[in-house]
Amino acid sequence: MSAPAPRPYRSYVYAYPHKTAYRPLTGRPELAALWAGEPKDALSLYAHIPFCEVRCGFCNLFTRVGAPDELTTRYLDALDRQATAVREALGDRDPVRFATAAFGGGTPTFLTAAELERLCDIAEKRMGVDLRAVPLSVETSPATATADRLALLADRGATRLSIGVQSFVEAEARAAVRPQRRADVEAALGRIRDTGVPVLNIDLIYGIDGQTERSWRVSLDAALAWRPEELYLYPLYVRPLTGLGRIKDPAAADRAWDEQRLRLYRYGRDHLVAHGYEQVSMRMFRRADAGPAGPDDYACQTDGMIGLGCGARSYTSALHYSFDYAVDMREVRSIIDVYTETEDFSRAEHGYGMTGPEARRRHLLQSLLQAEGMPVAGYEERFGSSPFADFGPDLARFEGYGWLDADAPSGLLRLSPEGLAHSDGLGPELFSAAVRAAMAAYEAK
Secondary structure, eight states: OOOOOOOSOSOOOSSSSOGGGOEEOTTOOBHHHHHTTSOOSSEEEEEEEOEESSOOTTOOSSOEEOOOTTHHHHHHHHHHHHHHHHHHHHOSSSOOOEEEEEEEESOGGGSOHHHHHHHHHIIIIITOOOTTTSOEEEEEOTTTOOHHHHHHHHHTTOOEEEEEEEOSSHHHHHHTTOOOOHHHHHHHHHHHHHHTOSEEEEEEEEOOTTOOHHHHHHHHHHHHTTOOSEEEEEEOOSOOSSGGGGOSOHHHHHHHHHHHHHHHHHHHHHHHHHTTEEEOBSSEEEETTOOOSSOOOOOTTTSOEEEESTTOOEEOSSEEEESOOOOSHHHHHHHHHHHHHOOOOSBOOEEEEOOHHHHHHHHHHHHHTBTTOEEHHHHHHHHSSOHHHHSHHHHHHHHHHTOBOTTSOTTEEOBOHHHHHTHHHHHHHTOOHHHHHHHHHOOOO
């Protein structure tokens, strides 16, 4: 008798390993040594701005509310110093080219237009990113998507603006501790469309307490009215503030919530597909007739990433590294304060070594969670082994759950629709024992 499938909503795996597996690095290795032998002709730049005007009830990101005492100025000063040190570490022996860029957070548009211009200058003048020649994605919120900020970003080359709406139903927004008026959300969307930036992405959340197919459709249709090029549908990962919290049996609460989220996911997926959207991953849907946002030859499975800011990660083939991580507001403030006071950014502080087996896991995981799947030949060419030899028991288990697409073309390892629906159950199944142990030993702060 086969074991039951894992719960469908265990954790959102957007990177491997999670930062809770990172630890202080012995000897604090020099960045110049870490990057010396790395390919640097198709890098990604990510700048992290850890400020928001309000902290949503579902948020566990590295961010703080507000920025008193010119904190944003001091943060950008530190970001400038870090960028200078990182670019020096990359060197000029081999060509250094950035293929894509993103500003995230937090909320990057918490910064003023003048501060956003400085952020763009840091990316261009310090790091050498041609923002007008590569895809540039910027996250925003209804309250901070002001005309002057958006105009500045459009002028500096933004190709994608992503706005976290979460719900167009005001009662649901309040339940998620995301106070906002629909009229303000619609006005912000209008301002984004007025910029002419080619890609609008709208984030929505399902699984909010009291949310039904009918109310979920209200949000879906309100978003579709703007014909966004992209839509992200995120499951809620914080227990509802009421409703399920009143159920005495936690197991029953979990089962009921899982059923609600799966039901709403399938409804949203089918609704978007019926309206001309293609599913890219469990979360991402792209309008079928939307043109490309620009040249993009960056591949997250193989190419390096440079992270700037105290919540950003950087990836080399041998090491993933960042700064300290926290969720508690006091701890986040402390880490940001330490970052702004740092003068020497030439060394890596916290991280996790990506050995051969871990690199294989990451490649399989990040490829498999995309709807297009993973060409087996590409994996074999990179690692000199077969994914079926390296992960045979895992893949056999996924096949037993019905998570693998039996009708995929020969040579393509791809999830079935049911596998995509269970991406947040499948992803953690591929974590190594070492990563699981490190995450379990992490002391939350």
